[in-house]
Amino acid sequence: MKKGPGLFSDFGKKAKDLLNKDYTSDQKFTISSSSYTGLALVSNIVNKGGLSSGDVAAQYKHQNAVVDFKLDTESNIYIHLQKQWLPDYNSGKLEVQNFHEHATVATAVGLKKSPAVDFSATIGTPGIAFGAEASYVTSSGEFTKYNAGVNMTKPDSNASVVLADKGDSLKVSYLHHLNQLNGGAVVGEIARKFSTNENTLTVGCSYLVDPHTLVKAKLNNHGNLGALVQHELRPKSFLTISGAFDTKALEKTPKFGLALSLKP
Numbered sequence: 001m002k003k004g005p006g007l008f009s010d011f012g013k014k015a016k017d018l019l020n021k022d023y024t025s026d027q028k029f030t031i032s033s034s035s036y037t038g039l040a041l042v043s044n045i046v047n048k049g050g051l052s053s054g055d056v057a058a059q060y061k062h063q064n065a066v067v068d069f070k071l072d073t074e075s076n077i078y079i080h081l082q083k084q085w086l087p088d089y090n091s092g093k094l095e096v097q098n099f100h101e102h103a104t105v106a107t108a109v110g111l112k113k114s115p116a117v118d119f120s121a122t123i124g125t126p127g128i129a130f131g132a133e134a135s136y137v138t139s140s141g142e143f144t145k146y147n148a149g150v151n152m153t154k155p156d157s158n159a160s161v162v163l164a165d166k167g168d169s170l171k172v173s174y175l176h177h178l179n180q181l182n183g184g185a186v187v188g189e190i191a192r193k194f195s196t197n198e199n200t201l202t203v204g205c206s207y208l209v210d211p212h213t214l215v216k217a218k219l220n221n222h223g224n225l226g227a228l229v230q231h232e233l234r235p236k237s238f239l240t241i242s243g244a245f246d247t248k249a250l251e252k253t254p255k256f257g258l259a260l261s262l263k264p
Contacts, residue, residue, distance in 0.1 A: 004099050005129030007106055008120040011151040012160035015173035015187045019204045019218050023226050023242050024257035031262045038062055104131075114139030128152050169193050182208035223248035236263040 027047040034040040038061040045054040055072035070078040095108040102125065108118040115138055122131035132148040149162035157176045164171065173189040184206040191200045204218035212232040219225045228242035240259040246252050 003126065004101055005104055005122040005124040005126065005131070006151075007097070007104055008122050008131035008133045008147075008149070009106075011129075011131060011149045011162055012158075012171065012173045012189075014158045015160070015175040015189055018175060018185060018187045018206055018216065019189060019202055022216070022228055022230060022240050022259070023218075023244070024240075024259055025242075025244060025255040026257055028257075028259040030260070033263065116144070126153060165193075168195050181205065184208050184214075219247075233262075237261060 026049075029045045030042065032040065032042040040059045040061075042057045042059075043054070044057075045052065053073050055070055057068065057070040059069075060067045068078070070076075095106065097106045098104065102123060104122045106118075106120045110116045117136045117138065118133070119136070120131065120133035122129045124130055129151045130149075131151070132146070134146040135144045136142070137144055143166075145164075146166060147162060147164040149160060149164075151160045152158070157174070159174045160172070162171045163169075169192065171189065171191045173187065175185055175187040177183065177185045186205045187203065189202045191202075192198070200220055200222065202218060202220040204216065206214060206216045209215055214230045215228070216230075217225070217227040223246055225245045225247050226242065228240060230238055230240040232238055238259075238261045240257075240261075242257045242259075244255040
């Protein structure tokens with residue numbers, strides 16, 4: 001395992017990825033390439049609700065320096081220098097991350113006239129970490145969010161408890177890798193909204209059919225069922241087909257998505 005407790009944004013990320021990553025109801029095409037000089041190019045095209053959008057990104061690595069560049073169809077330009085993001089003035093932020101053996105700190109400042117300041121900090125070890133994050137708006141002098149949590153990681157499992165939305169919601173998740181699933185995993189997540197007294201329980205799993213084919217499924221207590229199949233066509237090139245169904249309203253049309261990611 002890596003040294004240090006990691007970022008607060010990583011709390012519960014493994015469970016979240018299993019339940020959400022690669023699920024889509026849109027059509028997406030991605031092509032990427034790289035060269036021996038350290039230059040990598042990525043282009044994305046997405047069709048969502050009949051509207052198309054896209055972006056082109058480039059990354060250049062030289063010794064210990066990394067420079068990222070991204071341009072999207074809305075004319076937004078982003079530049080990433082090592083661990084500092086320098087996007088366009090109107091919509092971007094400047095972000096700095098510092099990693100230490102027993103603590104991690106991240107700060108992001110908006111580049112607008114009255115910017116918002118995001119701050120997060122974690123303390124602990126790779127096995128167990130405590131952390132918190134907050135967002136402060138300088139124009140109003142108010143905190144728009146403050147969250148706190150604990151994250152526990154073992155070689156075959158991960159658990160987290162996060163209190164979010166200014167104390168109005170609580171999310172508990174647990175992920176466990178199982179040999180019976182050929183290296184796949186099972187996950188459970190409970191989310192509670194105190195203001196509405198609403199609880200959402202979601203369970204999911206992933207299964208490796210073979211070294212090149214992954215199957216995932218998830219179901220929550222509201223009857224929402226999702227499933228996907230992802231196949232590696234060639235090294236680092238994937239075809240993903242996903243679907244979503246409302247088991248309590250089978251008369252509704254299911255949603256399907258297709259994503260193709262190619263790396264020549």
